[in-house]
Amino acid sequence: MSASVQATLKAEAKDLNFYYGDFKALKGISIPVHDKKITALIGPSGCGKSTFLRCFNRMHDLYPGNRYEGEITLNPDNVNILSPKVDPIEVRMRISMVFQKPNPFPKSIFENVAYGLRVRGINKRSVLEEKVEVALQNAALWNEVKDRLHDLAFNLSGGQQQRLCIARALAIDPEIMLFDEPTSALDPIATASIEELMDELKDRFTILIVTHNMQQAARVSDFTAFMYLGEVVEYNDTKKIFTNPDKQQTEDYITGRFG
Amino acid sequence: MEREHTFKQYDAELNEIRGLLLEMGGKVEQMIANAMKALVDRDSDLARRLIASDHEINHLEMAIDEKCLQVLARRQPAARDLRFMTLALKIVTDLERIGDQCTSVAKRAVELNQEPPLKPYIDLPRMANWASVMVKEALDAFVRGDSELAIKVCRDDQFVDGLNDQIQRELLTFMMEDPSTISRALKLNYISKYLERIADHATNVAEMVIFMVKGKDIRHTAPPSGDELA
Numbered sequence: 047m048s049a050s051v052q053a054t055l056k057a058e059a060k061d062l063n064f065y066y067g068d069f070k071a072l073k074g075i076s077i078p079v080h081d082k083k084i085t086a087l088i089g090p091s092g093c094g095k096s097t098f099l100r101c102f103n104r105m106h107d108l109y110p111g112n113r114y115e116g117e118i119t120l121n122p123d124n125v126n127i128l129s130p131k132v133d134p135i136e137v138r139m140r141i142s143m144v145f146q147k148p149n150p151f152p153k154s155i156f157e158n159v160a161y162g163l164r165v166r167g168i169n170k171r172s173v174l175e176e177k178v179e180v181a182l183q184n185a186a187l188w189n190e191v192k193d194r195l196h197d198l199a200f201n202l203s204g205g206q207q208q209r210l211c212i213a214r215a216l217a218i219d220p221e222i223m224l225f226d227e228p229t230s231a232l233d234p235i236a237t238a239s240i241e242e243l244m245d246e247l248k249d250r251f252t253i254l255i256v257t258h259n260m261q262q263a264a265r266v267s268d269f270t271a272f273m274y275l276g277e278v279v280e281y282n283d284t285k286k287i288f289t290n291p292d293k294q295q296t297e298d299y300i301t302g303r304f305g
Numbered sequence: 306m307e308r309e310h311t312f313k314q315y316d317a318e319l320n321e322i323r324g325l326l327l328e329m330g331g332k333v334e335q336m337i338a339n340a341m342k343a344l345v346d347r348d349s350d351l352a353r354r355l356i357a358s359d360h361e362i363n364h365l366e367m368a369i370d371e372k373c374l375q376v377l378a379r380r381q382p383a384a385r386d387l388r389f390m391t392l393a394l395k396i397v398t399d400l401e402r403i404g405d406q407c408t409s410v411a412k413r414a415v416e417l418n419q420e421p422p423l424k425p426y427i428d429l430p431r432m433a434n435w436a437s438v439m440v441k442e443a444l445d446a447f448v449r450g451d452s453e454l455a456i457k458v459c460r461d462d463q464f465v466d467g468l469n470d471q472i473q474r475e476l477l478t479f480m481m482e483d484p485s486t487i488s489r490a491l492k493l494n495y496i497s498k499y500l501e502r503i504a505d506h507a508t509n510v511a512e513m514v515i516f517m518v519k520g521k522d523i524r525h526t527a528p529p530s531g532d533e534l535a
Binding site (some may be wrong): 084138259260264288289290291296298300301302303304 | 383385456
């Protein structure tokens with residue numbers, strides 16, 4: 047690992063298995079998630095990268111029959127967020143997620159961002175106003191929406207809606223942000239603005255991103271994990287992965303020689 | 306054997322670049338041979354034809370650069386392909402310089418042919434032969450991804466350097482014994498230096514081949530041993 051990307055551990059997956067009923071979707075995954083760095087998960091469809099990402103905020107708990115084995119420990123308190131004793135709502139307060147397609151709530155721009163705060167019991171108008179503004183500024187959306195905060199969120203463009211979802215995720219001051227293909231439904235300009243935003247956010251947040259776009263992983267991430275058939279084939283410094291990966295399988299995938 | 310890309314046209318483009326580089330390599334090998342022939346046989350016509358043919362090398366250089374730019378822009382190569390592309394862009398510069406060195410040899414040959422020969426040429430053709438073999442082997446190593454052959458080329462450079470030192474000493478003796486030989490001896494001295502540079506360019510190519518195959522940069526280090534790179 048090069049000196050420039052040395053970092054402390056924000057989280058760590060340790061020998062993680064995950065089952066959809068009888069189907070073992072993740073097999074013995076162990077990778078670190080470095081603090082205030084961007085870690086990209088790449089791999090062909092069905093390799094388990096989104097499944098892995100969703101473990102981080104216990105999304106799988108929403109469906110019966112799903113089962114975790116192993117641990118994802120979250121620092122600084124070194125808690126295993128997969129433990130049944132840990133409340134998934136508590137996990138989602140600390141680890142927020144942005145999805146593939148922008149999914150604003152059918153509410154105003156303001157109420158979308160304020161949503162997580164209200165769930166936390168924050169209802170004081172002045173506090174909400176301040177936090178919503180900060181979140182929108184951090185999501186590089188404030189200047190575009192400050193005059194119409196009470197318009198319906200659906201009136202925004204796709205790229206703006208996605209930045210709104212990022213603002214909604216940011217408003218609760220998450221420790222880790224999960225991005226599941228955040229730009230696959232956006233045009234190149236909107237994609238560039240989200241990538242620029244991620245680059246700014248990593249000064250303050252730890253980011254884990256799933257992407258099909260390998261150039262995107264190469265552009266934005268500090269570390270990359272290449273997954274295949276539910277396993278991590280190679281985890282490495284992003285620079286190393288894209289110039290001279292250790293594993294032949296990784297090389298075949300990123301050079302377009304796969305399958 | 307290397308696996309094919311899912312997008313087959315990509316392989317065709319990389320192969321085209323490979324083919325153009327080999328064509329360019331073949332031409333510079335021929336130039337080295339002709340430059341020596343022009344000197345040894347005192348054939349000024351051959352030397353002039355060689356000087357005039359340098360534009361073909363320059364033309365190939367531009368064609369390869371253009372192809373490489375297109376692939377970089379359209380395919381965004383990664384890993385092995387990226388190393389190949391950066392290598393191709395550098396090899397082309399080395400080959401073009403070899404072409405320039407050959408025209409310089411030919412120019413000195415034309416000048417020397419206007420005066421009586423200083424001595425029989427023994428070591429210069431040997432040196433040219435070494436340099437030419439090194440260029441050929443460096444390109445073979447590149448095409449086959451053969452790091453062992455590339456290591457051999459790096460090692461062979463010392464023989465060419467040795468011959469260069471020997472020739473320089475010998476020419477110095479001529480000049481000290483008889484100042485009227487100075488002009489010719491200096492020109493031969495230049496030729497020796499040009500050939501030594503050609504071998505250096507071949508070594509550059511070989512070092513880059515090792516990088517392409519092994520992903521390990523051995524430039525500006527001692528000549529590699531096979532074990533280190535195993």
